[in-house]
Amino acid sequence: xxxxxxxxxxxxxxxxxxxxxxxxxxxxxxxxxxxxxxxxxxxxxxxxxxxxxxxxxxxxxxxxxxxxxxxxxxxxxxxxxxxxxxxxxxxxxxxxxxxxxxxxxxxxxxxxxxxxxxxxxxxxxxxxxxxxxxxxxxxxxxxxxxxxxxxxxxxxxxxxxxxxxxxxxxxxxxxxxxxxxxxxxxxxxxxxxxxxxxxxxxxxxxxxxxxxxxxxxxxxxxxxxxxxxxxxxxxxxxxxxxxxxxxxxxxxxxxxxxxxxxxxxxxxxxxxxxxxxxxxxxxxxxxxxxxxxxxxxx
Amino acid sequence: xxxxxxxxxxxxxxxxxxxxxxxxxxxxxxxxxxxxxxxxxxxxxxxxxxxxxxxxxxxxxxxxxxxxxxxxxxxxxxxxxxxxxxxxxxxxxxxxxxxxxxxxxxxxxxxxxxxxxxxxxxxxxxxxx
Numbered sequence: 119x120x121x122x123x124x125x126x127x128x129x130x131x132x133x134x135x136x137x138x139x140x141x142x143x144x145x146x147x148x149x150x151x152x153x154x155x156x157x158x159x160x161x162x163x164x165x166x167x168x169x170x171x172x173x174x175x176x177x178x179x180x181x182x183x184x185x186x187x188x189x190x191x192x193x194x195x196x197x198x199x200x201x202x203x204x205x206x207x208x209x210x211x212x213x214x215x216x217x218x219x220x221x222x223x224x225x226x227x228x229x230x231x232x233x234x235x236x237x238x239x240x241x242x243x244x245x246x247x248x249x250x251x252x253x254x255x256x257x258x259x260x261x262x263x264x265x266x267x268x269x270x271x272x273x274x275x276x277x278x279x280x281x282x283x284x285x286x287x288x289x290x291x292x293x294x295x296x297x298x299x300x301x302x303x304x305x306x307x308x309x310x311x312x313x314x315x316x317x318x319x320x321x322x323x324x325x326x327x328x329x330x331x332x333x334x335x336x337x338x339x340x341x342x343x344x345x346x347x348x349x350x351x352x353x354x355x356x357x358x359x360x361x362x363x364x365x366x367x368x369x370x371x372x373x374x375x376x377x378x379x380x381x382x383x384x385x386x387x388x389x390x391x392x393x394x395x396x397x398x399x400x401x402x403x404x405x406x407x408x409x410x411x412x413x414x415x416x
Numbered sequence: 417x418x419x420x421x422x423x424x425x426x427x428x429x430x431x432x433x434x435x436x437x438x439x440x441x442x443x444x445x446x447x448x449x450x451x452x453x454x455x456x457x458x459x460x461x462x463x464x465x466x467x468x469x470x471x472x473x474x475x476x477x478x479x480x481x482x483x484x485x486x487x488x489x490x491x492x493x494x495x496x497x498x499x500x501x502x503x504x505x506x507x508x509x510x511x512x513x514x515x516x517x518x519x520x521x522x523x524x525x526x527x528x529x530x531x532x533x534x535x536x537x538x539x540x541x542x543x544x545x
Contacts, residue, residue: 319524
């Protein structure tokens with residue numbers, strides 16, 4: 119077992135040299151050029167990490183999962199998370215830790231008190247340690263990116279399923295994007311809750327924005343329609359594009375619900391069912407032309 | 417054993433389920449309701465399930481059964497006030513209650529039954545003419 123405590127002492131004594139060499143290396147790979155981080159920040163981060171790493175080396179031995187490395191790992195986690203959000207590339211993020219290797223090796227090699235065998239052993243221990251920390255950094259980086267993606271997916275799902283009230287008792291549900299089972303669930307919940315809230319009688323599901331309708335999508339649509347019917351609301355499906363209608367027939371998909379070509383047709387039907395109608399104000403318009411009333415725009 | 421009260425309302429029957437349904441209660445309701453439809457000559461059955469939070473496949477089938485029985489006895493069944501979560505559950509269970517009429521609340525359900533009664537009365541009148 120190598121005593122990595124020696125490295126801790128070397129790091130402590132040669133801190134300034136290590137730090138400047140490390141920062142130079144980081145600059146060389148272009149960490150600063152992207153403008154996402156200032157030199158001061160980089161120096162502060164590097165110095166802080168070196169301190170924490172030294173503490174870890176002094177007390178935790180060569181095992182990077184030791185509790186003594188906790189502060190160092192914590193800092194790496196924060197750093198890679200913030201870099202992931204700032205848009206750093208994985209290479210740029212990993213370079214932070216991997217570029218520390220060379221300065222540390224140089225310190226070990228330059229030290230005359232160490233025998234070549236000792237120096238080699240220590241170098242190996244440092245390599246392993248930094249590799250582990252580097253992998254840890256990348257893992258956190260990856261995880262942060264995934265979190266961002268998951269959050270965006272959720273936001274898209276929320277955004278793309280609005281329920282619009284068209285008239286008293288008439289709702290419209292313009293669907294945009296592919297309907298998978300997870301989204302169907304969200305759509306259904308939104309729709310049913312709104313049906314209760316506004317006491318809707320008719321819901322128009324507009325699928326103009328749905329790129330493809332296969333058997334699975336049709337099944338999801340039918341589920342939504344069935345659930346709305348159980349709540350006492352009738353559904354009309356509108357916005358089936360010509361190609362989609364053809365594809366549906368070719369696939370043998372059957373939607374046994376009332377469907378209309380456009381949202382306008384569906385709305386007209388919904389108005390009719392609720393005992394309303396849209397009429398042109400012919401009489402009023404004619405009257406307005408004959409006797410223009412002051413202050414009214416014709 | 418508890419029983420769910422069945423109220424007579426004109427020529428319709430009104431059932432409000434306000435407790436958690438367990439299987440025996442559901443079977444009892446089905447029996448009682450059948451008997452009452454015959455006894456009162458009811459033409460409509462309105463079941464309010466707005467207080468029902470949990471519905472399983474058995475209760476779902478019971479609703480379907482009640483509708484089927486009522487239809488044989490010439491009465492319309494309207495289920496009203498289903499909660500969104502319950503509706504989703506039933507659909508996921510594959511029970512879309514095709515034989516049952518639905519409405520959002522008791523008021524609309526009653527309007528549905530009255531409308532049906534009026535049309536059948538006018539049909540009867542036509543026959544008499």
